[in-house]
Amino acid sequence: MIASITRYASTRDLLSAAHVHALTRAGRHRPHAIAAWRPGVDLPAPGSADMDRLVDELNEPLIQFAADTGSRPGRSRQVWQCALRTHPDSAPLSDQAWANAARRVLAAAGIAPPGDEAACRWIALRIDDHEARIVAPLMRQDGRTPRTHQDISRVTAVCQLIELETTGSRRHTAALTRNIPTVISAQGPATAPADHFAPGRLAAPSR
Template identity: 35%
Template sequence: MIPNIVRGRRVGGLLRYLYGPGRREEHVNPRLVAAWDGAGPLGALEPPAGREGRRDFRALTEVLEQPVRSGRNPPAKPVWHCSLRTDPSDRPLSDAQWARIVGEVMAQVGLAPHGDAGAVRWVAVRHGADHIHIVATLVRQDRRTAWARNDRWRAQAACRDLEERYGLHQVGAAATARRRPTAAEVNKARRLSRPESDRDVLRREARFAAAAAGPAEEFFALLRDTGLLVRPRMSSTRPGEVTGYSIAINRPDPIWYGGGRLASDLTLPSLRARWQLAPPPLPDDGRDLIAQVTRMVTAAGTTEIGMCDLLFVAARQVPGPGRRRILLRAADALDRAARPRRTQPARTHADLQGLVRMLYLTGQLADDRNTVAVLQLLAAIARLASALADLHDAHRQLHDARDAREAARLLRAAARSPHPGTRPLTPRRDRRDQPPAADPRARGT
């Protein structure tokens, strides 16, 4: 859940926008769902609609602005506006749940502590399924100014607690965290009927190229082979040296994304540090790579990031379009579950990375003669994903546990049929895929 806080001067103008149609007619059924302690029934505060459907905001504006007009030292921008948005993968929340969430945020920010009868006046307006808006005035009812110091940090901390309590997507920064699509990117994809945002597509292609490539030139070549536009960034102080890159989908007026905008471990310096680690030698017979990778996966339980790299490569090479689609979904799910939480031991990850690159270069994953070995490998990664889900459950990282469990389900489906090229596979659910019973905090009660 992501809070966004801005300050303003006019309550009436903000209320008219929140109750209006929105910039793209996205505001649906705007209504009050919560207000300050002592505000009375929400129905009495709701702006009434006239004959032509136009609402009258004068009464609500008046009651919100009254403490500001009588305040001892009101701020220049007395309107505090905070929007809260859930992740697209989260379940819809009821009005009552949003009301409790808003009350907790206002209390933890310090503007309206529980039981404080003299706190600021505020209302919460809902006009969409996945977000809500809080409108407050920064003068308390006892005429003192509420300066809302550290409000952004406090709101973030409140949201982290509420995510765990309600079983929502847990937003957390980490050294290898993926960059989530912005609301504008998600809305654009929906508007154009695209299944996912450009950022998600580009990150997946960069993950594959990073796992399969060696030096930067080969990385750029693989990206171009997939049909993407690639723009290396040259050093401004050392002529001829490439210091970064941007990629874009080949469309009119392409939108460019640097590696750091996709994920912090996809910057060119991070990739070069990874590629500099020497790959391990080939097995003695040069043909047993899949078995060697399977043994490494089975023996080492701390190589989730390497498993992601392996799945991104396998999704391009294994026979059968159905299995490739499933592996691509599994790779995305395991990437979400593994990368934000862990940093792998450098040598262990390098060993597996070297083997993944050799699997890509030798094409053994695409060889029909290796079908049984490939299925055994996928089953081993599925067991690792299940173990990762149990670990996240133990730490109450509910969203990461769900992603890891989804990856395990998809991998078991991909490993189920012994004939990879016959027909597309349909993942089936079984009892092992169901999350454990959540406690009342996870249900949002």
């Protein structure tokens, strides 16, 4: 399993992009929520009133505390996305396995530690048999900014551990990273992302 971490300006764009990317994959999968900061969350259709409500709910802490932090919701890159991918030759993970992986990644990144009821709001989406994405606006519900320093290193270590637990080796991770750009973080594009795993695409490194 490998991870690609980037930051964007728009929660809505990331959720809508999940639909587009799923439809471009073999089998035309319907993306769906596999876990979130609260129970009962699903991924609505782009442009729907339900999508508006979900975006507003995810962004609520970011909007509420924006003035205190000097941030500019919708303009600053304050929405964290992590795309998780397993090797195409590996057995597909269940929704529950992807959900567990997402929670471990969020804990490792410092975004949603286990049992922290004031953590950032987030949603994990299944894109197809071998990819899931996590979207999380970077504002805790108590108004503090999450500590995401070295999130790339910590998330990479967790992904390697998950692969080891799942397959007994890290060969799939090694094979993926030979053909896919190195896991990096981001002051990446502020608009909706292209496919992180398309050959030759790199998010801009942090400066």
